Amino acid sequence: MLFFIRLRGWAVVITKYEKKQAILFDFHLLSHEDDYNFAYQLEAALMEKGKILFVDDEEEALLLLKRVFFDDDNIEIFTAPGGEEGLRVLESADIDLVVTNLRMSKMSGNEFLKIVKDRYPEVLRMLLTGYSDISSAIKAINKGEVYRYLSKPWVDEDLKATIYNALEYINMKSIIKSQNKELKVLNTKLEDKVKERTAQLEKALNRVKDLAGTLKNNFNEIVSLLTDVVSLLQKNLGAHSRRVVELTELLCDEMALKNDEREKIIYSAFFHDIGLVGANEELFTRDIDQLDSDSREIYLQHPVIGEKILGSVKTLGRIAGIIRSHHEEYNGTGFPDGLRGKQISPGARIIKLTSDFDNLVYKKGKSKEEAIEIINNESAKLYDPAFAGAFVRILEKSTGGLHGSYSRVAVNNLKPGMHLEDDISLKNGLMFVPSGVTVTKKMIQKINKFSSMLQLDYEVGIRF
Ligand SMILES: [Fe+2]
Numbered sequence: 393m394l395f396f397i398r399l400r401g402w403a404v405v406i407t408k409y410e411k412k413q414a415i416l417f418d419f420h421l422l423s424h425e426d427d428y429n430f431a432y433q434l435e436a437a438l439m440e441k442g443k444i445l446f447v448d449d450e451e452e453a454l455l456l457l458k459r460v461f462f463d464d465d466n467i468e469i470f471t472a473p474g475g476e477e478g479l480r481v482l483e484s485a486d487i488d489l490v491v492t493n494l495r496m497s498k499m500s501g502n503e504f505l506k507i508v509k510d511r512y513p514e515v516l517r518m519l520l521t522g523y524s525d526i527s528s529a530i531k532a533i534n535k536g537e538v539y540r541y542l543s544k545p546w547v548d549e550d551l552k553a554t555i556y557n558a559l560e561y562i563n564m565k566s567i568i569k570s571q572n573k574e575l576k577v578l579n580t581k582l583e584d585k586v587k588e589r590t591a592q593l594e595k596a597l598n599r600v601k602d603l604a605g606t607l608k609n610n611f612n613e614i615v616s617l618l619t620d621v622v623s624l625l626q627k628n629l630g631a632h633s634r635r636v637v638e639l640t641e642l643l644c645d646e647m648a649l650k651n652d653e654r655e656k657i658i659y660s661a662f663f664h665d666i667g668l669v670g671a672n673e674e675l676f677t678r679d680i681d682q683l684d685s686d687s688r689e690i691y692l693q694h695p696v697i698g699e700k701i702l703g704s705v706k707t708l709g710r711i712a713g714i715i716r717s718h719h720e721e722y723n724g725t726g727f728p729d730g731l732r733g734k735q736i737s738p739g740a741r742i743i744k745l746t747s748d749f750d751n752l753v754y755k756k757g758k759s760k761e762e763a764i765e766i767i768n769n770e771s772a773k774l775y776d777p778a779f780a781g782a783f784v785r786i787l788e789k790s791t792g793g794l795h796g797s798y799s800r801v802a803v804n805n806l807k808p809g810m811h812l813e814d815d816i817s818l819k820n821g822l823m824f825v826p827s828g829v830t831v832t833k834k835m836i837q838k839i840n841k842f843s844s845m846l847q848l849d850y851e852v853g854i855r856f
Pocket residue numbers: 664665694718719747
């Protein structure tokens with residue numbers, strides 16, 4: 393039998409007890425909350441009396457068995473003269489252990505234990521058997537039907553020791569079961585905690601994503617505002633930049649570039665000619681061969697000036713290299729560094745194409761078809777052949793907007809998707825929307841908002 397005593401933080405567990413005298417014990421310091429929990433459970437389990445049912449059709453044997461435990465306050469003995477009576481006791485009392493004789497006149501011990509196993513699997517089962525039946529008792533143990541056997545006739549001390557061991561086994565099983573239950577509850581709580589923490593992290597991550605999205609939108613708006621300012625200062629430069637951005641977006645999509653790379657190239661398209669801000673308007677309307685030497689020098693320097701302007705802005709520094717190289721040519725004849733082939737960054741190779749196409753149409757007055765033919769002819773000389781092929785495919789497919797047919801409409805009849813060929817100006821002559829942009833819903837809202845300051849019936853050139 394297992395006993396337990398608590399004393400000033402020490403748990404003393406007596407593992408064997410005989411004649412109210414401890415003969416073997418173990419102890420440990422209750423240093424942890426778990427130790428206390430274990431100790432209280434152990435104490436609770438031990439406070440209950442062990443209930444034993446003896447079943448034997450020999451009345452004298454039952455009396456002898458009862459007498460073995462008569463002075464033990466921790467054990468309550470039940471007896472039954474046969475299997476049927478034993479089952480009735482099990483129905484009414486919460487028995488921990490049944491001990492039955494093997495040979496009985498009506499129901500045999502094996503039959504009785506089989507029923508007990510089916511109906512009360514938690515009840516521990518033992519056989520009491522004579523030496524001649526030991527082999528059948530061992531078989532029953534091996535089949536898992538009984539916990540142990542006791543030989544008949546028995547020695548009282550051996551019988552007591554075996555019964556105490558069995559009760560200790562029951563107690564330990566009960567404690568383990570209860571601790572497993574607690575462990576299961578703890579696991580469920582832990583899972584809930586993990587779920588809760590994961591949800592919190594996801595929420596925080598989404599907030600960071602939203603914030604990043606807001607910052608990005610703000611940045612895009614600033615880029616757009618800067619382009620508006622450039623348009624006001626240098627009308628042709630603003631219009632050229634906006635058209636090049638549109639073409640560059642189409643080409644990036646056609647080439648299925650990754651988001652980061654695409655974004656970098658689009659920003660480069662916005663700012664590729666920033667080095668020309670403040671330059672004479674003739675630089676935007678005349679071909680390089682028609683410029684005087686001073687203007688020609690300025691034109692040749694604009695990629696380097698642009699690189700320096702953007703290189704000083706931390707968030708735009710990553711595109712400065714593209715700005716520097718946007719006039720490099722695939723065969724190495726470009727400026728400022730004479731780079732060739734893959735020495736030129738992909739972004740610069742793309743902007744060289746889109747910017748040249750826009751200059752062919754708007755500076756040199758070529759039709760879309762003529763510009764495509766020139767690009768095809770110059771592919772591998774001025775342009776990356778793979779990029780040029782993709783660009784020509786887009787141009788051949790596109791019909792509306794920037795590449796649509798020309799007509800004129802009143803300002804109050806503008807529709808989203810129309811490409812503006814003329815500026816929209818306020819009544820006092822100040823420019824309101826520069827040419828070269830594609831009309832958007834937002835722009836129409838802006839026109840409606842300032843309608844009193846605009847000549848709404850004034851016609852502007854569009855492509856659609
Ligand atoms: Fe340029």
